[in-house]
Amino acid sequence: MNKSQLIEALAKQENLTxxxxxxxxxxxxxxxxxxxxxxxRIEIRGFxxxxxxxxxxxxxxxxxxxxxxxxxxxxxxFFKVGKDLRxxxxxxxx
Amino acid sequence: MALTKEKLISRLQTQVGLxxxxxxxxxxxxxxxxxxxxxSGEDLLISGFGKFSVRHKxxxxxxxxxxxxxxxxxxxxxxxxxxxxxxxxxxxxxx
Numbered sequence: 001m002n003k004s005q006l007i008e009a010l011a012k013q014e015n016l017t018x019x020x021x022x023x024x025x026x027x028x029x030x031x032x033x034x035x036x037x038x039x040x041r042i043e044i045r046g047f048x049x050x051x052x053x054x055x056x057x058x059x060x061x062x063x064x065x066x067x068x069x070x071x072x073x074x075x076x077x078f079f080k081v082g083k084d085l086r087x088x089x090x091x092x093x094x
Numbered sequence: 095m096a097l098t099k100e101k102l103i104s105r106l107q108t109q110v111g112l113x114x115x116x117x118x119x120x121x122x123x124x125x126x127x128x129x130x131x132x133x134s135g136e137d138l139l140i141s142g143f144g145k146f147s148v149r150h151k152x153x154x155x156x157x158x159x160x161x162x163x164x165x166x167x168x169x170x171x172x173x174x175x176x177x178x179x180x181x182x183x184x185x186x187x188x189x
Binding site for chain 2: 006021024028029035036045046048086088089091
Protein backbone atom coordinates (compact mmCIF):
# COMPACT_ATOMS: atom_id res chain seq x y z
CA MET A 1 0.00 0.00 0.00
CA ASN A 2 1.32 3.47 -0.81
CA LYS A 3 0.30 6.90 0.42
CA SER A 4 -2.38 7.49 -2.25
CA GLN A 5 -4.00 4.16 -1.44
CA LEU A 6 -3.96 5.03 2.26
CA ILE A 7 -5.62 8.36 1.42
CA GLU A 8 -8.30 6.60 -0.65
CA ALA A 9 -8.97 4.04 2.09
CA LEU A 10 -9.27 6.79 4.72
CA ALA A 11 -11.62 8.87 2.53
CA LYS A 12 -13.87 5.85 2.03
CA GLN A 13 -13.95 4.74 5.67
CA GLU A 14 -14.49 8.19 7.16
CA ASN A 15 -16.65 9.69 4.40
CA LEU A 16 -14.12 12.41 3.67
CA THR A 17 -13.36 14.04 0.34
CA UNK A 18 -10.09 12.84 -1.20
CA UNK A 19 -8.73 16.35 -0.74
CA UNK A 20 -9.48 16.33 2.99
CA UNK A 21 -8.12 12.80 3.46
CA UNK A 22 -4.94 13.87 1.64
CA UNK A 23 -4.57 16.88 3.97
CA UNK A 24 -4.96 14.59 6.98
CA UNK A 25 -2.43 11.97 5.86
CA UNK A 26 0.10 14.58 4.74
CA UNK A 27 -0.29 16.51 8.00
CA UNK A 28 0.22 13.36 10.07
CA UNK A 29 3.42 12.25 8.38
CA UNK A 30 4.78 15.80 8.08
CA UNK A 31 4.26 16.36 11.83
CA UNK A 32 6.04 13.08 12.50
CA UNK A 33 8.89 13.91 10.11
CA UNK A 34 9.35 17.35 11.71
CA UNK A 35 9.53 15.79 15.17
CA UNK A 36 12.29 13.45 13.95
CA UNK A 37 14.15 16.37 12.32
CA UNK A 38 14.05 18.04 15.79
CA UNK A 39 15.39 14.71 17.22
CA UNK A 40 12.19 14.36 19.19
CA ARG A 41 10.77 10.94 20.05
CA ILE A 42 7.41 9.80 18.71
CA GLU A 43 5.25 7.47 20.72
CA ILE A 44 2.02 6.05 19.36
CA ARG A 45 0.48 3.44 21.65
CA GLY A 46 -0.32 0.18 19.97
CA PHE A 47 1.54 1.18 16.83
CA UNK A 48 5.11 1.89 17.83
CA UNK A 49 7.71 4.50 18.67
CA UNK A 50 10.44 6.27 16.75
CA UNK A 51 13.69 7.54 18.13
CA UNK A 52 16.58 9.14 16.27
CA UNK A 53 19.76 7.17 16.89
CA UNK A 54 23.26 8.28 16.14
CA UNK A 55 25.49 5.88 14.26
CA UNK A 56 29.23 6.46 14.44
CA UNK A 57 31.33 6.71 11.31
CA UNK A 58 33.71 3.93 10.38
CA UNK A 59 36.39 3.05 7.86
CA UNK A 60 34.92 0.99 5.10
CA UNK A 61 36.03 -0.39 1.78
CA UNK A 62 34.73 0.05 -1.68
CA UNK A 63 33.96 -3.58 -2.51
CA UNK A 64 34.75 -3.04 -6.21
CA UNK A 65 38.08 -1.25 -5.98
CA UNK A 66 39.16 -2.23 -2.46
CA UNK A 67 39.87 1.42 -1.62
CA UNK A 68 39.57 2.40 2.01
CA UNK A 69 36.90 5.04 2.46
CA UNK A 70 35.77 7.03 5.44
CA UNK A 71 32.06 6.51 6.14
CA UNK A 72 30.77 9.47 8.14
CA UNK A 73 28.52 9.18 11.18
CA UNK A 74 24.81 9.57 10.64
CA UNK A 75 21.52 9.89 12.42
CA UNK A 76 18.68 7.56 11.54
CA UNK A 77 15.24 7.00 13.03
CA PHE A 78 14.79 3.65 14.73
CA PHE A 79 11.26 2.25 14.78
CA LYS A 80 10.26 0.00 17.63
CA VAL A 81 7.02 -1.79 16.90
CA GLY A 82 4.28 -1.51 19.52
CA LYS A 83 2.82 -4.55 21.29
CA ASP A 84 -0.56 -4.46 19.57
CA LEU A 85 0.87 -4.23 16.03
CA ARG A 86 3.58 -6.79 16.80
CA UNK A 87 0.96 -9.31 17.87
CA UNK A 88 -1.34 -8.55 14.92
CA UNK A 89 1.46 -9.10 12.39
CA UNK A 90 2.74 -12.27 14.02
CA UNK A 91 -0.64 -13.91 14.56
CA UNK A 92 -0.88 -17.29 12.87
CA UNK A 93 -3.30 -17.33 9.97
CA UNK A 94 -5.95 -19.98 10.62
CA MET B 95 8.97 15.78 25.05
CA ALA B 96 7.72 13.00 22.85
CA LEU B 97 5.20 13.48 20.09
CA THR B 98 2.17 11.45 21.14
CA LYS B 99 -1.10 10.47 19.53
CA GLU B 100 -2.89 13.17 21.54
CA LYS B 101 -0.58 15.83 20.12
CA LEU B 102 -1.01 14.57 16.59
CA ILE B 103 -4.79 14.73 17.08
CA SER B 104 -4.66 18.34 18.25
CA ARG B 105 -2.38 19.28 15.33
CA LEU B 106 -4.96 17.79 12.95
CA GLN B 107 -7.54 20.05 14.56
CA THR B 108 -5.54 23.21 13.97
CA GLN B 109 -3.88 22.28 10.67
CA VAL B 110 -6.73 20.55 8.86
CA GLY B 111 -9.64 22.23 10.64
CA LEU B 112 -11.41 19.13 11.90
CA UNK B 113 -13.30 18.99 15.19
CA UNK B 114 -11.67 17.22 18.13
CA UNK B 115 -14.01 14.26 17.70
CA UNK B 116 -13.37 14.00 13.96
CA UNK B 117 -9.61 14.41 14.40
CA UNK B 118 -9.57 11.56 16.86
CA UNK B 119 -11.70 9.39 14.55
CA UNK B 120 -9.47 9.95 11.50
CA UNK B 121 -6.31 9.38 13.53
CA UNK B 122 -7.66 6.06 14.80
CA UNK B 123 -8.81 5.09 11.32
CA UNK B 124 -5.40 5.82 9.76
CA UNK B 125 -3.74 3.65 12.41
CA UNK B 126 -6.32 0.92 11.87
CA UNK B 127 -5.77 0.87 8.09
CA UNK B 128 -1.98 0.80 8.53
CA UNK B 129 -2.11 -1.97 11.13
CA UNK B 130 -4.51 -4.12 9.11
CA UNK B 131 -2.40 -3.67 5.97
CA UNK B 132 0.75 -4.82 7.78
CA UNK B 133 -1.13 -7.62 9.53
CA SER B 134 -2.18 -8.93 6.10
CA GLY B 135 1.52 -9.09 5.20
CA GLU B 136 1.41 -6.11 2.85
CA ASP B 137 4.07 -3.38 3.02
CA LEU B 138 3.28 0.29 3.49
CA LEU B 139 5.25 2.89 1.54
CA ILE B 140 4.91 6.53 2.55
CA SER B 141 6.95 8.63 0.13
CA GLY B 142 9.06 11.24 1.89
CA PHE B 143 8.79 9.36 5.20
CA GLY B 144 9.70 5.71 4.86
CA LYS B 145 8.61 2.16 4.27
CA PHE B 146 7.16 -0.28 6.77
CA SER B 147 7.58 -3.87 5.73
CA VAL B 148 6.79 -7.24 7.20
CA ARG B 149 9.73 -9.57 7.40
CA HIS B 150 9.75 -13.25 8.12
CA LYS B 151 12.30 -14.45 10.68
CA UNK B 152 13.35 -18.08 10.85
CA UNK B 153 13.43 -19.91 14.16
CA UNK B 154 16.83 -19.70 15.86
CA UNK B 155 18.57 -20.60 19.08
CA UNK B 156 18.80 -17.70 21.44
CA UNK B 157 19.84 -16.98 24.98
CA UNK B 158 18.24 -14.94 27.70
CA UNK B 159 21.09 -12.58 28.62
CA UNK B 160 19.74 -12.11 32.13
CA UNK B 161 19.24 -15.73 33.17
CA UNK B 162 21.76 -17.12 30.63
CA UNK B 163 19.15 -19.67 29.77
CA UNK B 164 19.28 -21.20 26.28
CA UNK B 165 16.04 -21.01 24.42
CA UNK B 166 14.61 -21.50 20.98
CA UNK B 167 13.07 -18.46 19.34
CA UNK B 168 10.27 -19.67 17.15
CA UNK B 169 9.82 -18.43 13.61
CA UNK B 170 7.90 -15.19 13.53
CA UNK B 171 6.95 -12.14 11.52
CA UNK B 172 8.21 -8.70 12.43
CA UNK B 173 7.72 -5.15 11.17
CA UNK B 174 10.78 -3.26 10.00
CA UNK B 175 11.04 0.41 9.07
CA UNK B 176 13.34 1.91 6.50
CA UNK B 177 13.66 5.70 6.49
CA UNK B 178 13.19 7.39 3.12
CA UNK B 179 16.22 9.14 1.61
CA UNK B 180 14.41 12.48 1.75
CA UNK B 181 13.73 12.23 5.48
CA UNK B 182 17.22 10.86 6.20
CA UNK B 183 18.72 13.92 4.50
CA UNK B 184 16.42 16.27 6.41
CA UNK B 185 17.47 14.67 9.72
CA UNK B 186 21.17 14.88 8.90
CA UNK B 187 21.07 18.42 7.54
CA UNK B 188 23.40 20.73 9.41
CA UNK B 189 21.29 23.65 10.48
